[in-house]
Amino acid sequence: MAVVGGIAVPHPPIILPEVGRGEEWKIEATIRAYREAARTIADMRPDTIIITSPHTVLYAEYFHVSPGKSAKGNLEQFRVRGVSVETKYDEAFAKELEKLAHEEGFPAGTDGERDPSLDHGTLIPLRFLQEAGLxxxxxxxxxxxxxxxxxxxxxxxxxxxxxxxxxxxxxxAASGDLSHKLKEDGPYGYAPQGPQFDKKATEALREADFMELLELAPDLCEEAAECGLRSFLILAGALDGKAVAPRLLSYEGPFGVGYGVATFHVTGNDPTREFGRRYHDKKRKRAAEQKAREDVYVRLARASLEHYVNTGTVLHRPEGLPDEMLDERAGVFVSLKKRGKLRGCIGTIAAGRECIADEIINNAVSAGTEDPRFAPVSRIELEELTYSVDVLGKAQPVESAEEFDTKRFGVIVTSVGRRGLLLPDLEGIDTPQQQIEIALQKAGIGRGEPYSIKKFEVIRHK
Structure with missing residues (x-):
């Protein structure tokens, strides 16, 4: 026996009559589809039901599996009393999953439970499943x-x-809503990425195109304020390598949030649907191509952080570096990004080490472990990071913002021992005045306080 099927379902509290109080009929198609999906699961006569929920315990780098023999939840957070759902847990399955994850070095298990009660992302699917006889x-x-x-x-x-x-x-049962930004008068407003995401996601569910789910752009997902993609991806992974009969039963969004219902019935094995392996191969190829494009400055930054995270020691300066990295001194900033978003940035305005190479080694480690805006980079994140290295030129005093442009020059502002720096050519910073204002904020220099300005050029290595 193994995984025999699954469903992707939303979890709007308003779908329950005790919460909706008549408003639930605005999503009548979703209700009918939900009931059909629950009956589909019941017809499979399962021994165990896995429910994936975005609203139970969530950690940055760990998947929590609820421990214990049972759990219950209610609707009091939605101002509804007297309605509760209770379920028993498959303790043996949870323990075996945790054991397998540990053996594979995968970050999942039963540690870190904060609230044992059922969240609404679990309670609502359970309500429909129990009504279907499960x-x-x-x-x-x-x-x-x-x-x-x-x-x-x-x-x-x-x-x-x-x-x-x-x-x-x-x-x-993969619990999750789609975009939360479908209507201007919805609870989260409107973004054009909302309908775009829902179209792509529902088409992927309709066709069981799990590669499309895997490759949905993170920026699109974030702008759409989606809820359920990661839940659907767990379902997709459980069906990896299987022939499935998919059905998209409904899609609605009258309240400004997308609700999709889909079912998947396993009909056999299909090695052409091993999307996990194919995606990993594509990802590894892209990472190799990215690394091949990195120059020696960026390669040194990457090697420095990876060495430190893996060993806890600072990398010794490697042999064979170019003369300019060994003979010259300069301030250096190392920036890290993860999935296109800043993950750390630390640098030195002026040289503090023997040479540029040493500046890179130390600042790369600091960017990954000491940026106060972020937790230290973990080993599991290393393969996702991209790096840039900015080598700073000599700072020159200027009288006003009109003397430089944001693409070419960075800025340093100074006032009574406080100093703030902003690098050039940053996304979303289009004018020198914006650049100066942000640098002043970083330095803690208030309005009306006197300050001086210096500009500098950088050589950016990617």
Whole structure:
């Protein structure tokens, strides 16, 4: 036995009559589809139901699996009393999944529970499943994480492997809404990326095109304020390598939030649908191409942080570096990005080390471990990082902002021992005045306080 199917379902509290009080009929198609999806699961006669929820315990780099024998929840947070749902847990499955994850070095398990009660992302699917006759079937509740799409997919693969090893006929209920930005008068407003995301996601669910789910652009997902993608990816991973019969039963968004309902029935094996392996190969190829484009400055920054994270020691200056990295001294900034977003940036305005190479080595480690805006970079993140290295030229005093442009020059502002710096050519900074204002904020220099300005050029290495 193994994973035999699954459903992707939303979790709007208003779908329940006790909350909606008549408003739920504005999503009548979703209600009918939800009931059909629940019956589909019931017809599979599962031994275990996995429910993945965005609203249970969530950690940045760890997947939480709820421990214990049972759990219950209610609707009091939605001002509804007297309505509760209770379920027993499949403790043995949760423990076996945790054991397998530990053996694979995968960050998932039962540690770190903060609130054992059922969240609404779990309670609402359970309500429909129990109404379909599945009250006695034990559940495993799985939370999401801040890790990337591939890690969520891999968790689904581990769930499928656990089901196979235990001989459990298992189904997945992936709980999650789509975009929260479909209407101006909706609770979260409108963004054009909202409908774009929902179109792509529902088409992927309709066709069981799990590669499309894996490759949805992070920026699109963020701007759309989506909720359920990572939940759906766990479901997709559990169906990796399987022939499936998909059905998109409904899609609605009258309240400004997208609700999709889809079912997936496993009909056999299909090696052409091993999307996890294909995605990993593409990702590894892209990473290799990116590294091949890196110059010696960036390669040194990457090697420095990776060495420190993996060993806890600072990298010794390697042999074979160019003369200008060994003979010259300068201030250096090292910036890290993860999935296109800043992950750390630390630098020195003036040279503080023997040479540029040493400046890079130390600032790369600091960018990854000492930027107060971020937690230290973990080993699991290293392969996702991209680096840039800015080598600063000599600072020159200027009288006014009109003397430089933001693309070419960085700025240093100074006032009574306080100093702030901003690098050039940063996204969203289009005028010298913006550049100066941000540098003043970084320095803690208030309005009306006197300050001096210096400009500098950089050589940016990527």
């Amino acid at each position: 009250s006695g079937i034990p559940v495993v509740r799985v939370g999401l994480s801040g890790l990337d799409a591939e890690k969520h997919y891999q968790l689904g693969q581990l769930i499928a492997q656990t089901a196979e090893q235990m001989g459990r006929k298992t189904v997945i």
